[in-house]
Amino acid sequence: EEPVSATPPPPSPPHFVIVPLPAQGHTIPMVDLAFLLAERGARATLVVTPANASRLRAAAGLAARANLPLEIVELPFPPPAETGLPAGVENVDQVTDYAHFLPFFTALRSLASPLESYLRSLPSPPSCLISDWCQSWTSDVATRGGIPRLFFHGPSCFYSLCDLNAAAHGLQPQHGERFIVPGMPVRVEVTKETRPGFFKEPGWEAIHEASMEAMRTADGAVVNTFVGLESQFVSCYETALGKPVWALGPFSLYNRDADMMASRGNDNTSDVDAQTWLDEIDEDDSVIYVNFGSLARKPPKYLFEVGHGLEDSGKPFLWVVKESEVISPEVEQWMSAFVLRTATRGLVVRGWAPQLAILSHRAVGGFVTHCGWNSMLEAIAHGVPVVTWPHFADQFLNERLAVDVLGVGVPIGVTMPVMLFGDEAVPVTRGDVARAVSALMDGGEEGEERRRKAKEYGEKARRAMEKGGSSYESLTQLIDSFTLQAM
Numbered sequence: 001e002e003p004v005s006a007t008p009p010p011p012s013p014p015h016f017v018i019v020p021l022p023a024q025g026h027t028i029p030m031v032d033l034a035f036l037l038a039e040r041g042a043r044a045t046l047v048v049t050p051a052n053a054s055r056l057r058a059a060a061g062l063a064a065r066a067n068l069p070l071e072i073v074e075l076p077f078p079p080p081a082e083t084g085l086p087a088g089v090e091n092v093d094q095v096t097d098y099a100h101f102l103p104f105f106t107a108l109r110s111l112a113s114p115l116e117s118y119l120r121s122l123p124s125p126p127s128c129l130i131s132d133w134c135q136s137w138t139s140d141v142a143t144r145g146g147i148p149r150l151f152f153h154g155p156s157c158f159y160s161l162c163d164l165n166a167a168a169h170g171l172q173p174q175h176g177e178r179f180i181v182p183g184m185p186v187r188v189e190v191t192k193e194t195r196p197g198f199f200k201e202p203g204w205e206a207i208h209e210a211s212m213e214a215m216r217t218a219d220g221a222v223v224n225t226f227v228g229l230e231s232q233f234v235s236c237y238e239t240a241l242g243k244p245v246w247a248l249g250p251f252s253l254y255n256r257d258a259d260m261m262a263s264r265g266n267d268n269t270s271d272v273d274a275q276t277w278l279d280e281i282d283e284d285d286s287v288i289y290v291n292f293g294s295l296a297r298k299p300p301k302y303l304f305e306v307g308h309g310l311e312d313s314g315k316p317f318l319w320v321v322k323e324s325e326v327i328s329p330e331v332e333q334w335m336s337a338f339v340l341r342t343a344t345r346g347l348v349v350r351g352w353a354p355q356l357a358i359l360s361h362r363a364v365g366g367f368v369t370h371c372g373w374n375s376m377l378e379a380i381a382h383g384v385p386v387v388t389w390p391h392f393a394d395q396f397l398n399e400r401l402a403v404d405v406l407g408v409g410v411p412i413g414v415t416m417p418v419m420l421f422g423d424e425a426v427p428v429t430r431g432d433v434a435r436a437v438s439a440l441m442d443g444g445e446e447g448e449e450r451r452r453k454a455k456e457y458g459e460k461a462r463r464a465m466e467k468g469g470s471s472y473e474s475l476t477q478l479i480d481s482f483t484l485q486a487m
């Protein structure tokens with residue numbers, strides 16, 4: 001008699017525990033990543049603090065309705081007596097005093113013990129921890145639990161490669177000096193002010209060193225980018241890092257429902273209906289959209305320059321102004337007068353705007369951006385060319401990528417970073433704003449070429465995320481590699 005061969009049980013899906021940095025520009029892509037993993041059958045757990053969990057209500061609701069294996073786990077944030085921070089500050093965008101940044105990053109380290117307790121409470125250890133590279137304390141937790149760890153690096157591979165190469169050569173240019181980033185497949189010129197590297201200020205050495213060490217000890221990197229956008233930088237970064245780099249984006253391009261698309265983890269959603277306003281615009285690609293991300297706050301004099309510049313450009317515009325930028329009755333008055341004056345041609349959205357819905361609208365043809373990587377990639381993924389106005393961190397290098405390498409950007413011409421709440425003189429005038437907007441929106445042959453390239457990258461982005469596309473297939477491989485380990 002033939003022996004009956006038992007069918008092996010199907011492999012259980014791998015479990016990814018995801019630890020974002022509590023800052024919108026870091027959390028949003030990791031929430032998207034959690035959805036991508038869960039939609040492809042893996043189990044995804046997002047670990048956040050209570051105030052951040054409450055911002056993810058729309059995301060949690062969507063996951064539940066769609067029956068996705070995605071859960072949100074809350075870890076307690078230490079109380080003000082321990083951190084020296086005001087009560088309720090649990091996210092970088094809630095920090096209103098520059099002196100609170102270092103205590104905030106230090107406070108995050110005390111999430112290690114509750115994370116460890118949560119991991120120990122699971123019937124079996126997760127397959128992998130994916131943590132923001134700024135959450136370096138997760139590396140000890142993973143090591144102690146014997147759990148593989150990937151780090152999520154928010155910016156492009158172009159930026160990360162510049163950062164690695166500049167650090168490897170120990171280059172410290174002096175003020176005013178220009179230097180070429182070594183080891184790059186293209187020429188990249190930076191200055192002391194715009195060179196790559198986070199946490200550069202004195203006092204941040206320990207945080208910086210811990211983050212670098214956590215990158216060195218990780219099993220690989222997950223990046224929100226796609227091979228068709230920066231193929232040579234993805235492979236050079238992988239070689240330089242000496243470990244796998246998973247290019248899985250653009251994360252923002254997967255199916256989502258309207259509620260989640262509108263809130264994207266922010267409770268300060270504007271009630272202005274941008275969608276209806278855009279629907280009424282006849283001409284495609286005619287509106288310039290202006291938004292400087294979740295953190296940058298413009299002091300009044302620059303807010304006014306932006307407004308006047310948009311007015312002078314003569315183009316229809318959709319401008320997002322944060323409530324925290326309208327800091328006095330004078331600014332409020334100026335805004336009211338501006339809104340009245342420009343009502344036939346422009347829309348001012350106060351608060352948090354549905355950026356993805358706006359960028360994907362046929363009427364939007366350009367974006368004045370601070371070059372945060374999420375905003376930049378969202379523009380590219382929707383085929384929208386950009387005016388680049390970098391403020392800090394990786395944004396100056398993202399500008400180089402958009403303008404010099406991809407050919408989809410017009411620089412506004414800033415060369416110095418601004419602090420988040422500073423009033424430093426950054427010499428951008430209404431003339432600069434009007435000139436850059438006009439160049440982007442009707443820049444003749446050059447303008448046409450930029451738009452053509454942006455649309456081409458948008459098309460490539462869409463294909464990368466479809467079955468058979470590079471990002472889709474990389475995600476399959478990532479999930480498979482942990483499925484095999486789980487067996």
Ligand code: UDP
Pocket residue numbers: 024025026028263264291292293294295296320351352353354355356371372373374375376378
């Ligand atoms: N965002 C949004 N509405 C807003 C402002 C920002 O949806 O009014 C989203 C934007 O789509 C992006 C993220 O917030 O996903 C901002 O990240 P980015 O890296 O561009 O900049 P950061 O906020 O980190 O400076």
